[in-house]
Amino acid sequence: MKAAATTMEEKSNEQDLRSTQVSRFGKLVNAVGIYGIALLFIVLGIVLEVTGVIHGFMTIQNMMNIVDAVAILGMVAVGMAFVTYSGSFSDMSVPTTMALTGIIAIQMLQYGFWVAITSALGVGLIIGLINGLAIGKLRVNSMIWTLAMNYVTMGIIRLVWVNKQIYPDMTGASEQSIKMFDDIFRYKVFNAISLPVVVLALMVIAGQFIMSRTVFGAHLKLTGSSRRTAKFSGINVERIVTVAFVISAVAATIGGLTITSLGRVGAWYNGSGYDFKAVTAVVIGGMALSGGRGSIVGVLGGALVMGLMSNIMTLLGIGTFSQDMIRGAIFIIVVGINAKSLRSLGRDDA
């Protein structure tokens, strides 16, 4: 929401004075700042380990756990970042997109591994297109629409698979395809780095490249900053927003396949909670909810901080539900600080 009208003039003056003060260095600090926080969390973990409060933080196994947990969240968050960047807050249909595409993949596994993957990606693409067309073309309120889509997809899952969970080895798929499906999460590239991490790295690089080096990225930035201006500059904002939602849905599909492979089960609850976790990672990673500001590298840092935080909290013996409360509080605080600092720079934050 815009601030009151009388302060507008004042604000534009302020902006003239201050816009030059954000230097290149300041931008760099903004982008890598989140990694500083991640480093702080690691130091905190080491300190707690040394003082004997927690045990097992510094083991290789635990580090691998953190990385794996970050991988799935990171995939979803990278996709979500495009939606946030385009000024549409967040994609609330992520949880059931993850669940549905995972179930579809397992269902189609009997026709071969690649068919399964392709059909899952196809379903994700369709969900993204529906979201994108409704929000981009018809300008539906993005939160309400994706929430509705979430319910519809949930309804489809409940309707077709009637509360049943499906397992890869129950679908009559060949040994090899089951093995390959299990390997989505477990395969080690060069026997060292797990596949999800590689996929995440590729997604981050591609995402960062698209956002900062392509015409589409520039259009996306302008659309996110001011949809009106973008439209009047001749940018096809409908298409830009649609593509952003398609990217989000496809990224959610990749995350969904990974989480389904992790649990070796396709069920409606796969991916629940990932909408909020992903948008928190995006926000902590320095992306403005009003759109047009932030970077994918920052979002990766956000996901890393989320992973480290929940790992340390688990080691401290804090229950999942308390973690939810803490996460929610941090989310609101970070958003509040973001909004406040942007406003004090004279940039209106929605």
Next chain:
Amino acid sequence: MPNPYEVWGGTMHNTDRNTLLSLGNKYRIYILFVAVFAFMSLFAPKFFNPFNLTTIMRSFCMNACVAIGFTIVLICGQLDLSIGTIITFAGVVGLGLKEQFGYWGSVPVAVVCGALIGLINGLLVAKGKISSFIVTLGTMTILQGAIYQFTGGNSVSLSSEDAFAVSDFLSKQLFPLITPRVLITLFLAVMGEIFLKKTRVGRNFYLVGGNKNSAWLAGINTDNYTIFAFVLSGTMAALGGVLFAMESSAATLKLGEQSLMYVLSATIIGGTSTAGGKGGIMKSVIAILTLEMLYTGIILFGLGNEVKIFIAGLILALVVLYEAFAQYRHEKTIGRKPSLMKGAGTKA
């Protein structure tokens, strides 16, 4: 998002107010209500009998109560995603503290909790200048954790003598179709409607939602109204939740799980715009009743709960899409001469 053409929209709307189509659109919820009622009475087995109708009235209470506050938030141009968890929270608090304080102590505590959550939402939205979607998404997550923290993951149920007495009282049939809880809900709905339409404070909500800047320039403290709307929403959600829990003497952790979907779709079907500034409480309440009849009918046709969830989601999506489409068509005509639009409007 504030629509800079709100004033334009207002005048343009006036010119074609009297066409049959726009009149039908304005009162669409009453038409829908009659249509669904007639259809279900004719075709759904065992629909039209006193017992079933009373059941519908009783199950509509909770969401109707929640819709009263939710409508005000929506009119104010904001959204409250946390109502579902406030319902559950109030339910488990109201029943959980009953052993220590009795209902006279625990119910007010539950309702005040709801109001406080609403106050926090409102303060963050109005003073913190954070988008209401985001704030309430955060409070929703926090409350979800708090509910599990409070209950340890188990449902709360009471089996003492006086709890059952209260439960019996709330579900006792006073007149045909009317139990005390229905009466309370209807009373609140009527009071809410009068408050919103006939008092100055109530009417100001429309102005704040319709165009925040001109409301502010007209001397309305928009921040306070936004906060007030969220407090009302929290209070009503808590009241709905705790009354439902008292009647069934039990509060599961899924008490308010589907309420957000129902209340949101009903409020929009009822004609309250998600852009703010339009709508009414009575329409939302009738819409809740309509949906309740529809869903009961679906079950009576022998279709499962899965179909119900699917259709509920589909209805929400369609309604949101319809509203956006109307707005889209409306925005296409912005800037054209309203006087010329008049003739075109009646034909289309």
